[in-house]
Amino acid sequence: MNAHLQPTGSAYFLTQETQQTERHTLSVLVDNEPGILARVVGLFSARGYNIESLTVSETEHDKRLSRITVVVIATPKVLVQIKLQLERLVPVHRVHDLTAEGASLERELALIKVRGSGEHRAETLRLADAFRAQIVDATVESFVFEVTGKPGKIDSFINLMMPLGLVEVVRTGLAAIARGPEGM
């Protein structure tokens, strides 16, 4: 058993990746048909692309169109392939790379449960105020906060809650839209 001592040989050649990975937000307009999400996710997993977050919902009910917003981390070369492979899927109408196209708005919603008493509890209320978080549930020993904003803002809020009794977090994932008057 000395395969590891021998020079690598295979029926395929092995190359090193030289490009840096980047984080891009893609907006995909699709026919709202059963299984469309499975198709898109299946494509990513089949080709080994990374999904950081994904949201989907119907946007135009009468035309039966849905919009999938997916955040990917990939090298520029793979990014082009992701876009083209998505466009190749029959129910996909268009793919926009919001990060590459410039000005876009990104928002996320999180529900955050915090448990504490005394000074910790007071501190959580002060911070929630600073982050413009809403209290959507309250008991004598816990709160559930609703926060919307850029993912970075939500990350910061969660980090601040951690030493103050953070119990659990549920996040929706990114919704994004391009600035300006043009639609998809």
Next chain:
Amino acid sequence: MAEKMTGAEMVIQALTDQGVEHIFGYPGGAALPIYDAMFQQDFVKHILVRHEQGATHMAEGYARSTGKPGVVLVTSGPGATNAVTGLTDALMDSIPLVCITAQVPTTLIGTDAFQECDTVGITRSCTKHNYLVKSVDDLPRILHEAFLIATTGRPGPVVIDIPKDVQFAVGEYFKPDAETLRHQSYRPQLDGDLKAIEAAVDLMLKAERPIFYTGGGVINAGPEASEHLRELAELTGFPVTSTLMGLGAFPASNPQWMGMLGMHGTYEANMAMHDCDVMINIGARFDDRITGRIDAFSPNSKKIHVDIDPSSINKVVQVHVPIIGDCGRVLEEMIRIWRSRTNQPRTEAIGPWWKQIDKWRAVGSLNFKNSDTVIKPQWAIQRLYEATRKQSREVFITTEVGQHQMWAAQHFHFDKPNHWMTSGGLGTMGYGLPAAVGVQVAHPDALVIDIAGEASVQMTMQELSTAVQYRLPVKIFILNNERMGMVRQWQDLLHGSRYAHSYSESLPDFVKLAEAYGGKGIRCENPAELDAAIAEMLDHDGPVLFDVIVEKDENCLPMIPSGKPHNEIILPDTANIGSIIDEKGRQLV
């Protein structure tokens, strides 16, 4: 004009309206309504296979030899899963296929019913597109859409999963028309961008060492595309090479033909690709069997890439002039633009390049050491080729996968497209026999030969029964070396000749096997008797299994081992090395 009928009748009506005369399939509980509807008409003829994988490969052979979509009908559960290999094969080689799979009733889906499986889930990544028909009202649209998607843009397999209750339900059927043929999101681009085509022709006009690198895309674009390629080659005077999938688009008898390129391609084709200054890729996808090591692939050339699939552009190799469009249309434009700029082929202008090519040709990379005592596989194929040239019938060749496939590509010469059927992208052993059956169904009077290996042919051997049933006189030419030759060759090269499971043990007596099926069996071991045995095979009016006992340890050369660039090719001992300028090619094996 809508007509009321059951889902099952809609299937048969849609096939009739789409001009489908033959379908390949196997019945089962969930598919019975469709089989019942089919029994009550005559236009659509069903070929009963022995395994659903056979049905898919038959449909592939049918499609590649006619340009029409191949149609498959299988039942739920194991019927669908048995078809997966053939569907993946069609996806990799861009073959138009419509596969109808029956499914358990909609009320039973998800309950682990008898012969239920998640067909749509399983085939999602191995088809161009697939459908689960939940209501009979959707069925006509889906049927016609499936044909549109399978046959346009980059062709591929489409699966339609039809639950049994949908087959029984009654709905309104409508014929395909311009409205249904317009899809809202699926719009393949057929006409190449004019500026890009002009830029390409500009490069071609100034090129000093040009080469046409053609592929399966030319075949898929129809026989007119092959005609345009011929015309453009004549106009320009440039050398032409082709991938495994593209063989036949450009006639092998033409003096500008360089032979196949790639891992087992000719020396001259590979050297020309490496040293060219303008590479014109028409309908090929820079597959790794062609490029070898990417960073050393044709480093100093400007590359033009004509492809109908945008995701193929810059996927593997960066190109300078991408042109998205149908090969035939783009070639037509290139011809028009070329003619408007010049009226001379550039054969003289690229004279030094042709001289260099002739030097490479003189190396004789396809030569081999023949023998009087044992049949060499390359020689067997050459003798088969010579025998087929004397035939007045059309000749179609299918192959299995392995060394024999490469030897067939090297030593059998094609002058027309759609006469060469092989599994390139997926490399499915067991493809050739059913594919030959499918080709014979489409061309009942032709000579159809499957060049096979003894390991491959056993994978779908049962389809010989189909050939006998439908009186399809296919000829299975088995190059029997008792080895999985290509695997053994790689084990020689990379794994210190540790031949792990690359031999064929307990082989059947192929002559007795053929006779057991009701066909004819021939065996030949003596080189002196080969020609007569081949004649016997070709003359027999019925299916034949011909067991050619060949040299056991012959290596398939030339070969560019993986990880090596094009110009570090391994040549056979018989190659005329003295005529090469730099001598890197002389390695082991």
